[in-house]
Amino acid sequence: MNLAVIGTGYVGLVSGVCFTLGGNHVICVDKDEEKIARLGQMKSPIYEPGIEALIEMNLKEGRLKFSSDLRESVRLSDIVILAVGTPSLPNGEADLQYIESAAADIGRAMEGYKIIMTKSTVPVGTNEKIRQIIAAHTGYPFDIVSAPEFLREGSAIQDTLHPDRVIIGLDNPALEPVMRELHQGFTENIVVTDIRSAEMIKYASNAFLATKISFINEIANICEKVGADVTEVAEGMGLDRRIGSSFLQAGIGYGGSCFPKDTKALIQIAGNVDYEFKLLKSVVEVNQGQRFMILAKLHESIGSLQGATIGIWGLAFKPNTDDVRESPAREIIEALVKEGAHVKVYDPIAADNFRKQYDHPLIHWCAVPEEAGTGSDAVCLLTDWAVFKDIDLHLLAAGMRKPILIDGRNVYSKEQIEGTGLEYYSVGRPRMGGLSGLSPSVAGAV
Numbered sequence: 001m002n003l004a005v006i007g008t009g010y011v012g013l014v015s016g017v018c019f020t021l022g023g024n025h026v027i028c029v030d031k032d033e034e035k036i037a038r039l040g041q042m043k044s045p046i047y048e049p050g051i052e053a054l055i056e057m058n059l060k061e062g063r064l065k066f067s068s069d070l071r072e073s074v075r076l077s078d079i080v081i082l083a084v085g086t087p088s089l090p091n092g093e094a095d096l097q098y099i100e101s102a103a104a105d106i107g108r109a110m111e112g113y114k115i116i117m118t119k120s121t122v123p124v125g126t127n128e129k130i131r132q133i134i135a136a137h138t139g140y141p142f143d144i145v146s147a148p149e150f151l152r153e154g155s156a157i158q159d160t161l162h163p164d165r166v167i168i169g170l171d172n173p174a175l176e177p178v179m180r181e182l183h184q185g186f187t188e189n190i191v192v193t194d195i196r197s198a199e200m201i202k203y204a205s206n207a208f209l210a211t212k213i214s215f216i217n218e219i220a221n222i223c224e225k226v227g228a229d230v231t232e233v234a235e236g237m238g239l240d241r242r243i244g245s246s247f248l249q250a251g252i253g254y255g256g257s258c259f260p261k262d263t264k265a266l267i268q269i270a271g272n273v274d275y276e277f278k279l280l281k282s283v284v285e286v287n288q289g290q291r292f293m294i295l296a297k298l299h300e301s302i303g304s305l306q307g308a309t310i311g312i313w314g315l316a317f318k319p320n321t322d323d324v325r326e327s328p329a330r331e332i333i334e335a336l337v338k339e340g341a342h343v344k345v346y347d348p349i350a351a352d353n354f355r356k357q358y359d360h361p362l363i364h365w366c367a368v369p370e371e372a373g374t375g376s377d378a379v380c381l382l383t384d385w386a387v388f389k390d391i392d393l394h395l396l397a398a399g400m401r402k403p404i405l406i407d408g409r410n411v412y413s414k415e416q417i418e419g420t421g422l423e424y425y426s427v428g429r430p431r432m433g434g435l436s437g438l439s440p441s442v443a444g445a446v
Ligand SMILES: NC(=O)c1ccc[n+]([C@@H]2O[C@H](COP(=O)([O-])OP(=O)(O)OC[C@H]3O[C@@H](n4cnc5c(N)ncnc54)[C@H](O)[C@@H]3O)[C@@H](O)[C@H]2O)c1
Pocket: 006, 007, 008, 009, 010, 011, 012, 029, 030, 031, 032, 035, 070, 083, 084, 085, 086, 098, 101, 102, 105, 119, 120, 121, 122, 149, 150, 151, 152, 153, 257, 258
């Protein structure tokens, strides 16, 4: 089949490249001409393990093209995939301007029947809106399919080629065999549903995963006060198959381009039909507060941050990506700067992206993780990059002004910390080193 994918962000690029593997011919379209020019030279605009090799292979084999010419790309395709961004408006609602404008462009470009398949995350009812916009710009027939995307950044290719399930929302049953053929080889687990339910499945899935994270973070906060260890608690809970072990990793909360915006959008979707989604509102509130536990622990361990030097490990919202959208690191670093601290930051991949969005004279950009520790009063780990796990913690402690490590992602085991001389704070686990090895509230109680 011939496919045109509109929007060459994570979703458009990765799904476009992966659809070529099924023998389809794919044109990835973007209005950003610089992006298209770079892609033509096999340079990926996103950091995603394995993507450049796949781009190179498919370009050479002639199954993949990049273009900024939407009209021509639509004309040449059987299926047009919408993968443009749906960012948040200030009130949390999804901003549909890119969807609406692309739909109008698709309508204007059509010169025959097309299947329009939406992969962007869009509020319930949006595909019907897309249908109306396209119909207003063309007299040719077309069908609409909602096919929300569930890939994760950092494992996007694997997630696309081997998804847990594919959701297909449609209202013309004749499309089902085409959709099954398109996803052949990816998974047998194809759920065909109506369009509105497919749109809702995407938001409900992200909201549920975000809920698991905020739930375990609140359990972690209680664990700290009662002297329990949240990693043991999560392991014990996760063995119950009804609960499952994934997304129970306590830390400084979720970030990224999806959970923060999609939880807020679902609250708005509910609000628009006069339903107050109380649970999800709390999930968002808990997540927003969780990042500030880093600052609370800094205050607890070193007092005033004015003039202190704080090392930061990790700027990306999670490992294996250079994406810093909604990364908790941003607000933490801004708060440190506001309190007058010198901040020495290191991230293996995301530093350039972060720096383009935020810089300050009090920030020093480090070339290696150890540099962020040298002469510092504390080091805070914000992203669980594998490189941090292997750092020599004895050397780290020896080079610091005060040997304080605040681990926002529970990366280190008790055994790794013991004997290093570090005063170690993590999330929902007993403090190590320092006065008693117990958190102050527990120490006070015994
Ligand atoms: N990033 C993820 O991991 C992920 C995963 C699943 C779903 N989603 C959803 O998929 C959608 C896309 O996300 P993303 O992160 O890939 O987006 P992105 O914002 O990184 O990229 C979107 C691209 O679309 C292009 N674009 C916008 N309007 C266009 C037009 N009219 N014609 C051609 N190109 C146009 C932009 O230039 C940009 O390059 C969003 O709705 C998002 O919520 C994202």
